[in-house]
Amino acid sequence: MRKITAGSFVGKKAWDALDIEHIEDASIRLHWTDSPYRWHVNDGAEVFVVLDGKVDMHVRNNGHEEILELVVGDIFHAACGDEHVAHPQGVVRVLVIEKSGSV
Structure with a gap:
């Protein structure tokens, strides 16, 4: 067992991550960033939970x-x-x- 305080995690570069757990074929990671990611499409579902700060999530549906x-x-x-970028x-x-292993 361990306690993780999200607010104390600081990456050395944008999108650095702290691996928390792998459950079957899923990874659970805490990410720190101050820069956008890149447009991408995951090869499986993704759940993205904002713990600290604000994110504008850009999504594309049928070219829109x-x-x-x-928040x-x-x-x-x-x-x-689903095509998206944070x-x-x-x-x-x-x-x-x-x-x-997803992008």
């Missing part, structure tokens, strides 16, 4: 882009094949649950 504002406590779910507004910490 939408921006979802995520502390908000959860974003991307199904397999744009943090300052420093953020997010919990990401996804298929192990």
